[in-house]
Amino acid sequence: MAEVLVLVDHVDGTVRKTTTEMLTAARRLGEPSAVFIGTGFDAARDTLARFGAVKAYRIESAEVTDHLVAPAAEALAQLVERTSPVAVLLPSSLDGKEIAGRLAIKTSSGVLTDAVDVQPTDGGVQVTKSVFAGDFEAVCASTHGSPVVTVKPNSIAAEEAPAELADEVVEVTVSDAARTARIVERSAKQQTGRPALSEAAIVVSGGRGTGGDFGPVETFADTLGAAVGASRAAVDAGWYPHSSQVGQTGVSVSPQLYVAAGISGAIQHRAGMQTSKTIVAVNKDPEAPIFEMVDFGVVGDLFQVLSQAADTISGS
Amino acid sequence: MNIVVCVKYVPDAQSERSFEPDNTTERESVDGLLSELDEYAVEEALAIAEAGDAEVTVLTMGPEAAAAAVKKSLQMGAHKGIHINDEAIAGSDAVATSRVLAAAIDKIGGVDLVLTGLGSTDGTMSVVPAMLAERLGLPQVTFASELSVDGGTVRIRRDGDVASETVEASLPAVVSVTDQINEPRYPSFKGIMAAKKKPVETWSLADLGVDAGEVGLGAAWTTVVSIEQRPPRSQGEIVTDEGQGGAALAEFLTSRKFA
Ligand SMILES: Cc1cc2nc3c(=O)[nH]c(=O)nc-3n(C[C@H](O)[C@H](O)[C@H](O)COP(=O)(O)OP(=O)(O)OC[C@H]3O[C@@H](n4cnc5c(N)ncnc54)[C@H](O)[C@@H]3O)c2cc1C
Ligand SMILES: Nc1ncnc2c1ncn2[C@@H]1O[C@H](COP(=O)(O)O)[C@@H](O)[C@H]1O
Numbered sequence: 001m002a003e004v005l006v007l008v009d010h011v012d013g014t015v016r017k018t019t020t021e022m023l024t025a026a027r028r029l030g031e032p033s034a035v036f037i038g039t040g041f042d043a044a045r046d047t048l049a050r051f052g053a054v055k056a057y058r059i060e061s062a063e064v065t066d067h068l069v070a071p072a073a074e075a076l077a078q079l080v081e082r083t084s085p086v087a088v089l090l091p092s093s094l095d096g097k098e099i100a101g102r103l104a105i106k107t108s109s110g111v112l113t114d115a116v117d118v119q120p121t122d123g124g125v126q127v128t129k130s131v132f133a134g135d136f137e138a139v140c141a142s143t144h145g146s147p148v149v150t151v152k153p154n155s156i157a158a159e160e161a162p163a164e165l166a167d168e169v170v171e172v173t174v175s176d177a178a179r180t181a182r183i184v185e186r187s188a189k190q191q192t193g194r195p196a197l198s199e200a201a202i203v204v205s206g207g208r209g210t211g212g213d214f215g216p217v218e219t220f221a222d223t224l225g226a227a228v229g230a231s232r233a234a235v236d237a238g239w240y241p242h243s244s245q246v247g248q249t250g251v252s253v254s255p256q257l258y259v260a261a262g263i264s265g266a267i268q269h270r271a272g273m274q275t276s277k278t279i280v281a282v283n284k285d286p287e288a289p290i291f292e293m294v295d296f297g298v299v300g301d302l303f304q305v306l307s308q309a310a311d312t313i314s315g316s
Numbered sequence: 317m318n319i320v321v322c323v324k325y326v327p328d329a330q331s332e333r334s335f336e337p338d339n340t341t342e343r344e345s346v347d348g349l350l351s352e353l354d355e356y357a358v359e360e361a362l363a364i365a366e367a368g369d370a371e372v373t374v375l376t377m378g379p380e381a382a383a384a385a386v387k388k389s390l391q392m393g394a395h396k397g398i399h400i401n402d403e404a405i406a407g408s409d410a411v412a413t414s415r416v417l418a419a420a421i422d423k424i425g426g427v428d429l430v431l432t433g434l435g436s437t438d439g440t441m442s443v444v445p446a447m448l449a450e451r452l453g454l455p456q457v458t459f460a461s462e463l464s465v466d467g468g469t470v471r472i473r474r475d476g477d478v479a480s481e482t483v484e485a486s487l488p489a490v491v492s493v494t495d496q497i498n499e500p501r502y503p504s505f506k507g508i509m510a511a512k513k514k515p516v517e518t519w520s521l522a523d524l525g526v527d528a529g530e531v532g533l534g535a536a537w538t539t540v541v542s543i544e545q546r547p548p549r550s551q552g553e554i555v556t557d558e559g560q561g562g563a564a565l566a567e568f569l570t571s572r573k574f575a
Contacts, residue, residue, distance in 0.1 A: 012479055019465050068456060068483055069446065093440070094459050094476055101443030102450040106412060111410065126541060128340035136335070136573070137544050142536035143505055180455035181489070184471075185482035198477060202574060224575060242454045243475060249353065249495045250435065251477065278572060279549070280565065284554070293549040296568045300557025308562020311575045 001056070002030040002086045005071075005079055005086025007093040007099070008048065013040020015047040018091040020158035023152050025049040025118040027161060030086045033057060035079060035164075037072055038065050041167070049165035051158060056167040059130040060314045063174040069095050070178035073102035078172050079299075080107050085146050088179055089126045090116070092150040093198075094233045100148045115273065116155035116254070125149065134274030153198045154254045155275075189243060197227045197244060203273075205229035205246050209262015209283065209302055211240045216306040217261055223310045229253065229273075247272035261302040265290025282306060317369040317487075319361045320421055322444070323354040323389055323431045325382035339540035340407045340533060350385040353433035355392070355500035356493050362393045363498065364465055373424060376378060377416050383516070393502030397516040398424070404521055407533025414447035416531060417561050419524040421452060429470065430490045434459060438545050439572035445492040448489075455485035461496040 009016040019034075026032035033055040034048045041058050048056055050139050057079055064071040071287055076088060076099065088103065090096040092114050104111035115127035124146045126280070142148070167280040197203065204226045206217035214228070221228045230240035232247060248271040257274035263269060265281070265288055274293065281290045286299045298305050327346040350358075352453045360540040376382050377400040386397035398419055408416070421427055430452070435442035448523040449456030460472035470491060471484045503511070523529055529535060555564045 006417070007543075017478075068458070070449070070456060071537050073450070074317075097442050097457070098446035098458060101410065101414075101446035102456075103536070104443075105447050105450045108537075110441060111441075112538055113443065128512070130546070131543075135546060137546050139541040139543070140538055141539050141541055144522060177453050181483055181485040183481050184484050186479050187481075188479045189477070196477065224569070243477060248437070257569075257572075274549075280568070280575075282565070286554075291554060292551055294554070295552035296565065297552070297554040297562040298557055298565050300561040305557055305562045305565060308560075309565040309569070310562075312566035313569065314562050 001069065003033045003083045004030040005036050005076065005083065005085045005088040005089070006032055006053070007090040008034050008036045008086050009048060009096070010036070010038070010044055011095065012038070013043030013055065013298060014042045016196075017158065018151070018153040020047065020051045021153065021156045022089045022091065023048070023053055025151060025156050026089055028118065031055075031121050031158065033083070035059070035076060036077060037075065043207040044163065045167070045234070048159050050162050052161040052163045053165050054163050056165055057170045058167055058170055059170050061172065061174070063179065064172065064221045066183055067179055068103050068183065069098045069250050070181065071174045072247065073099045073146060074174055074178050075170075075172040076103050080146050080182065087147045087149055089094065090150045092152045096150050099201045100150050103134070104148045107145050107148070109148050110142025112140050112142060113150045115149050115151050117149065118149060118156070124256070130275055130308040135191055136272065143147040152252065157193030171272060192228070193289050194221065195225070195227045197229055197246070197251050200227035200253070200261075201255055202226035203246070203253050204229065204239070204259040205263060206261050206263065207231035208233040208237070210234060214240060216303050217247075220259070220306040220310045228261075231269050263290060264288045265293070317364070317368065317428045318426050319364065319370050319375045319422060319429045319431060320393065320427050321361045321372060322417055322430065323358065323376050323385045324433070324436045325349070325378045325439050326351045326437050327374060337542055338407070338533065339507065339543050347383065350388040351433055351437045353435060353437055353495060354385075356495050356497055357431040358389045358392050358394060359498045359500040360463060362491050362501070364566070371428060373398060375420055377413060377420070378402070381404070386516055388503065389515070390514045391432050391507045392501055393507055396514055399516060399518045400439045401518055401526070402442050402498060402521045402522075402528070404528035406534045408531045408537065409538055411441045411534040411537050412439050412531040412535055414443065414444050414451055414519070416524065416526055417444070417491035418448055418451040419526050420519065421448070423519075423524055429465070430454070430488070432490070432492045434494045445547055446557055448492040452490065455489040457483050457485050457489050458492040460491055460493045461491060463491065463497060483519045525535050525570045
């Protein structure tokens with residue numbers, strides 16, 4: 001069976017959920033081969049095998065990891081050349097999309113970003129993506145080369161399918177040109193103890209309506225084991241870090257449940273959460289556009305509503 | 317220093333957006349404008365020019381109406397504009413767009429810094445800047461939320477979801493900026509008047525030496541098989557809080573097994 005390359009998304013060997021989702025999608029197309037760049041492979045090995053990776057290509061050279069996306073694209077291009085995969089799957093993150101863009105040019109392949117579904121067609125791949133702030137759903141295909149697909153986190157349900165995994169250390173040659181942008185400093189994001197925004201099953205977001213007090217939003221989120229998000233208005237006011245911004249210019253989320261508290265529902269915000277399975281809003285303005293798209297809405301003051309809801313849930 | 321800012325003309329996100337029968341974005345009837353995300357790139361270029369000595373050229377590829385994106389950038393303060401307008405480019409995908417923009421940047425020549433937005437507000441693929449860097453063989457320094465140019469070196473801060481990085485490269489380089497980087501200015505009356513006298517060149521594919529067969533819908537490496545409007549989300553139950561709103565919310569979440 002033909003190979004499908006999956007670029008492993010991990011932090012020092014801790015495999016992120018996106019990777020297990022991509023491996024699940026890859027199994028529909030062929031035999032998943034994980035491409036692991038960086039250190040910590042031993043920690044990742046079990047998870048990769050459990051989700052069906054048959055092979056793992058390990059690329060450990062610092063040449064690749066100390067630089068921005070260009071060397072990773074070169075490494076993948078060399079693997080594409082060698083394995084002629086059915087497709088290359090990457091996470092739809094900042095880096096993932098950029099690696100995809102460069103890889104597409106290098107291998108003369110079509111690139112499809114932000115796939116929410118991936119399906120085989122005879123001899124190829126079709127992906128579904130949502131466009132124009134989620135108002136439309138498009139089915140797209142690549143007509144050239146080995147399709148390069150970035151997959152949106154939380155869109156495909158990960159399923160285990162244990163496999164025997166054989167790993168191989170791959171030496172890649174990195175050109176001088178690819179080494180021109182250098183990461184000179186890196187500081188890890190502070191851990192909040194909450195799930196990561198892009199992979200969380202539940203997201204509770206606060207907006208301008210919080211007036212700067214995210215206390216009730218955080219308490220409610222913790223009651224549900226949720227990640228905390230924010231609207232741009234809340235981020236611009238300095239109430240919450242930019243990495244928590246949901247929307248067109250922030251993170252795009254697609255959780256099982258999205259709760260918007262004190263958020264009006266501007267199109268740029270909707271662009272980042274409209275594909276959530278269930279949507280709930282709390283807003284004191286009954287005319288707020290967010291109510292047009294909710295499964296359940298409460299017109300009221302978020303301070304009262306969220307704390308009563310949290311108390312009711314923890315009490316029961 | 318020579319700065320080129322790539323700006324895109326996009327359909328207004330506030331208007332009703334739709335598709336042509338061939339599944340390309342309908343660009344005729346809807347109002348368009350300079351992509352808001354590219355205003356940050358224009359602003360950043362102007363700030364660099366004001367702090368030192370730089371010439372800012374804005375570059376757009378798009379239909380007749382896309383001239384409006386160049387005009388707005390000139391009104392903000394850019395020095396000159398280049399508009400690539402050719403019937404053959406309609407329906408171009410990111411791969412073809414980067415091909416044309418890269419050819420234009422080559423033709424301009426002597427460029428020290430290529431600035432772009434973080435993504436276009438219609439396609440939001442955020443791949444064109446990386447593709448440009450790949451094609452031009454230049455360092456790629458993308459998603460800058462802070463930017464400084466010092467001598468021949470550009471340095472940025474890039475905030476990812478697990479880490480914040482400082483990235484450095486020597487010029488020339490391709491840099492994309494986020495909406496965190498600055499506050500774009502509004503054109504002043506003086507800027508609007510001055511823009512009328514600023515030079516704008518219109519180039520065709522032939523001017524760039526790009527073969528029409530390499531671009532446009534027919535040459536795209538990807539196709540849209542089908543496109544469907546999502547059924548609008550129907551409104552569910554709305555309750556008004558009269559003392560029990562939070563309890564009602566808790567009950568809804570419990571009934572759906574979220575709590
Ligand atoms: C290029 C561009 C990109 C953008 N990208 C993003 C993005 O990625 N993400 C994003 O979110 N926005 C984005 N925006 C901004 C967007 O247009 C809106 O301005 C923003 O989403 C508004 O945030 P908000 O809903 O919190 O604030 P507002 O629109 O001011 O809404 C606040 C809401 O809170 C309600 N409220 C007030 N007090 C209470 C209370 N006590 N209890 C309950 N409800 C209360 C009000 O009724 C109101 O509906 C972008 C804009 C542009 C131009
Ligand atoms: N047709 C175009 N003309 C000029 N610049 C463009 C065009 N398309 C994309 N760009 C630039 O590339 C950036 C990213 O676009 P995209 O990859 O389409 O999301 C934009 O913010 C622009 O700076």
